[in-house]
Amino acid sequence: MSLxxxxxxxxxxxxxxxxxxxxxxxxxxxxxxxxxxxxxPAALERAxxxxxxxxxxxxxxxxxxxxxxxxxxQVCSILAGIGVPAGEAAERAPGLARRIxxxxxxxxxxxxxxxxxxxxxxxxxxxxxxxxxxSNSDGTVDALLRDLGLRALVDGVIDSxxxxxxxxDPGIWRHVLALEGTPxxxxxHVGDLHAVDVIGxxxxxxxxxxxxxxxxxxxxxxxxxxxxxxxxRRLLDAGA
Numbered sequence: 001m002s003l004x005x006x007x008x009x010x011x012x013x014x015x016x017x018x019x020x021x022x023x024x025x026x027x028x029x030x031x032x033x034x035x036x037x038x039x040x041p042a043a044l045e046r047a048x049x050x051x052x053x054x055x056x057x058x059x060x061x062x063x064x065x066x067x068x069x070x071x072x073x074q075v076c077s078i079l080a081g082i083g084v085p086a087g088e089a090a091e092r093a094p095g096l097a098r099r100i101x102x103x104x105x106x107x108x109x110x111x112x113x114x115x116x117x118x119x120x121x122x123x124x125x126x127x128x129x130x131x132x133x134x135s136n137s138d139g140t141v142d143a144l145l146r147d148l149g150l151r152a153l154v155d156g157v158i159d160s161x162x163x164x165x166x167x168x169d170p171g172i173w174r175h176v177l178a179l180e181g182t183p184x185x186x187x188x189h190v191g192d193l194h195a196v197d198v199i200g201x202x203x204x205x206x207x208x209x210x211x212x213x214x215x216x217x218x219x220x221x222x223x224x225x226x227x228x229x230x231x232x233r234r235l236l237d238a239g240a
Contacts, residue, residue, distance in 0.1 A: 002208045002222045004188055011182045012124055013173065013201065014122050015191030016135035018230060019211055020121075020150060022112040023048070027104055035096065038081045047081025048074075049214050052192055059195040064166060065136050071097040107140050112149055116229035121153040123232045124134045132176050133157040134189065136196065167191075168200025177204070190231055198222050 014020060025041035030038050033213040039207045048151060053068065054077055063070060076093035080086055100109075122154055124131055131154040139161035145151040158176055160166035165175070184205025191197025191211065198208040198220075210217060225231045 001221070003209060003223050003231075003234055006129075007129065009129060009188055009207075009235070011130045011132065011176075011180055011187035012235075013134045013176060013187060013189040013206065013229070014154070015189075015193075015197055015211075016133050016137065016145070018049075018052075018112055018114075018192040019190060020114060020117050020120050020133070021148065022114050023109050024112050027109060028100070031100065031103060032096075036090070037079070037082075037084065044078065044080045044216065047078045050081050050216050051077035051216055055184050055195075056193045056195040056227070059114055059168075060199075065193065066138070066160070066166065066197050068097065068101075070123065070170070071101065075100065093104050105140075106138055107144050107147070110144060111148060112185065113144060113150065114227065116227060120228040120232040121150070123236060125153070125155075127232075127236045129235075130155050130180060131180070132180065133166065134172060134176055136160045167196045168203065170200055170204035173201055173204035173206055177206075190225070190228070194220065 027042040028044055029039055029041055053073055055074055058073060059070070061063060064216065072093050075097040076089045079089035079093060121131060133141065133154050133175065135158070137159045139159055141159045142151065142157040145157060156179065158172060160172060163172060163175055164172040173189065177187065188207040189197060189201035189210060190209040194210055198210055201208040208222050210220055210222050210224045211227065213226045217224060225234065
């Protein structure tokens with residue numbers, strides 16, 4: 001499926017996790033090693049991405065991407081993805097999810113700026129687009145982006161904990177559109193979970209793009225790009 005034309009857009013809304021920043025998998029490697037589980041950063045990155053379609057399907061029936069049970073399901077899926085037997089993964093996932101949350105809060109774990117992100121943000125803004133981060137988070141995403149040098153590259157940050165509504169509730173995008181004075185038809189949202197980012201953004205009238213770095217999603221009802229750099233190139237090249 002094709003992206004909207006650059007001439008038809010004024011605003012790009014961006015998820016934060018797995019769109020602008022990723023997990024420091026080295027920290028997870030160390031924590032898992034303390035539990036007797038051997039993994040590499042590359043294996044964890046691949047397993048986490050592979051788990052996203054299953055997480056999305058689970059969230060389609062309700063629940064929050066920030067809930068403890070979602071974190072447990074994610075950890076279980078990642079463990080299975082690195083070769084832990086399914087039964088053992090299910091047994092160990094709840095305790096590991098709790099330990100990860102306690103030992104690695106978001107401002108420590110989500111500190112890897114994804115490749116090409118600063119350049120892509122700069123190119124999108126230079127192309128005349130407004131950029132707003134729209135993230136399900138714990139109230140710290142603005143500070144996190146400041147710590148990482150990304151906050152100055154976007155025009156605003158909407159954190160679900162701060163505004164009191166989280167994706168996929170279309171109210172979070174309606175809040176952004178009202179702030180920007182932009183109709184949904186002239187905005188696009190990009191994120192990594194179909195049930196959270198695509199379905200929610202479309203319900204608010206935005207265009208939506210799914211990030212799929214390893215081609216894990218197969219056929220979808222929306223455009224897919226591997227990373228933010230690819231999105232910027234496709235939008236701006238089409239505009240040219």
